[in-house]
Amino acid sequence: MEEGKPRTDDPGRDLHFAVTAALPKAAPVFHEFASGRGYPKPARSKAAPMFQARILAMAATAAVAAAAQVAPARAQSNDANFCRQYAATAATASEDAIKMNPSCLNPGSGVHGDRKSHFDWCMRTSQQGVEGASVNIRRLASRCTNWLVTPEEYGGYAIIGAGQFEEPYGKTRGWEVSAAYSGRVFMYCVASNNAGDRTVKIGVDQAMPGDGRQWQLAVQLPSKKDWQGRLEIDGREPANGAGADVNGTAVWDWTIAWLNMGQLDALRQGRTAVLGVGKGDFDFSLDGMAAAISKVEECRARKGAASPGGALASAAPSPVPAAPVASDTPGATAGPEPADLVDSIYRSAMEGRDVFDKRTRAQYLSRQLLRLIVEDEQNSARNSEPGKLDYSLLSGGQDQLKIGDLQVTEVSRQQDRVIVRVQFRNIAFTGPAPVETVTYHLQSGDRGWRITNIIYNGQHNLLASLTR
Incomplete structure (x- = not known):
């Protein structure tokens, strides 16, 4: 184990991919590394300075992209399950990105939802190449959405999400x-x-x-x-x-x-x-x-x-070939669909009604959020000072709010969890108003769909505010 690299308890795999063969000079480079949106890269050994590691990473990326065209086929029947896992991960991350931003679709870079194509490519490519592609596809998905999380170089994730995810x-x-x-x-x-x-x-x-x-x-x-x-x-x-x-x-x-x-x-x-x-x-x-x-x-x-x-799709990949996971699969929960529920929150605000007041907020918020908000209110009253929740739940800010150009979109659904994105402009003031983005996490339960977290412009979120 090299100094400075994370360890894993999967000794059969070297999770840190590297260049294994020289590329032809004319080999096209289809993949490029995204810089990510917050999580740092794993520590490197003293023998591999940052600029050397970047050169190796870029070369490895080129090798991954060229492998499908210039490398000999390397079909191994005992890799079928590994390739199913790769296909599920790559396709699911791609579908999520394309759902959020249709311009993310980029078959040449592997960002697409065709599981069979991912599977077939995996079966004729080295394991190291596949591991590199898995990281790269998720990085590209992160960069083009500015929302999905950038993985570490070894393929996993740092356990710090500040409640956001x-x-x-x-x-x-x-x-x-x-x-x-x-x-x-x-x-x-x-x-x-x-x-x-x-x-x-x-x-x-x-x-x-x-x-x-x-x-x-x-x-x-x-x-x-x-x-x-x-x-x-x-x-x-x-x-x-x-x-x-x-x-x-x-x-x-x-x-x-x-x-x-x-x-x-x-x-x-x-x-x-x-x-x-x-x-x-x-x-x-x-x-x-x-x-x-x-x-x-x-x-x-x-x-x-x-x-x-x-278990989610990433844990139990669909058989290959498989159709993309339908993002509009209706849930079994009674009551309004998540996007409709969130839309009603903003429509009510536009009519001058606040659904997050003490009388009606239980119809929208999870039990955990309700408990944390009540505790914050009680602590604020006891200490005679502002509480942690000192901003509008609708915008995450303290400015006067007048909603215009409202758009509410369901961007992800997995079993009993849904993510809904809200975009609007605050037209309370004169002059051009930037687009505000508020993301709602919802989960179904015995009381219907309830909000479990709210993220404001990808910067701060309700759950983290209440638990800090």
Whole structure:
């Protein structure tokens, strides 16, 4: 294992793709790497400076694109399941992107929903080439939508989403477990604990295609993107050769440590832990950690679904060939469809009515959001100071609001979860008004469709505001 790279517990795969053959000079380059929208790249070893890594990545991308035309066919029957997983991931990410922005369609770059085409290409291409293409397609989808999440270079995801892409899964021993999705593509499961105002997260992602994974520990501690440190459990190194040395990356004000399985077991069995990064130490209790890890394992096995039978498309790929997943499949939930429900919120506002007042908000918001809003209101009244929720739920801002050019669109549907995008202009003031984008996450339940989170212009979101 090279220093500075994340580890996975899938020893049969090298998740970090590389160039394996020289390209003909005339080979066309169809793929290009998207720069992403927030998550950093994995740390690299000292032997591979950033500019070298970029050159290798660009060459590898060219190799992936040219393989279908210039490389010899490499059909391997035992790769069929791997290629089904690749086809499901690539097609689903592409469909989500095209649904949000039709100009994302780009068959030459692999951004299309033809599962059979993805599958056939995979069967005649090296595994490393397929892994690289899987990352690249999702990066292109992220860039052209400015919404879908950019994966890490090894194919997985950082477990920090600030609630933006996370949906509640369950609770255990003081830890709240969530599943995260980029559109309909499952990313990770994570457990969070806020005891003593020291937030700790433990989670595991899915590196696609295949079933690679990387366990991650995240704490709120400033650090550099490529850091090295130590993790001690109960005042000593984790046993059984796991070692105390760790490395990882940083996302916003979070430090993420990539864990090996021995370190994970030590966290499961310990009482206290200290993560040392640079000159800073972050000590935290491991109370409930074992239960949290078990719940995260369950969540990941189910891809965040409430039951094994409700697993998402990324966990149980459709047979090949398969038709694209229908985004307008009607749900079984009674009441208005999600887009109609959200549209009614803004139509009511345009008529001077606020559906988020205390009398009617339970008809629109999830139980979790209702509980958090009530707690915020009570704390605000008790402390005689503004609460966390000091902006309009309709816009995410504090300015006077007059809605014009309203457009409401369902952009993603997966089982009992739907994403609805709202775009409008605030015409309360003179002069040109920019387009505002508000994204609603909804989930069906015993009371019909309810809002689980609201994201404002891709910058801040309701759930994160209430839980910070």
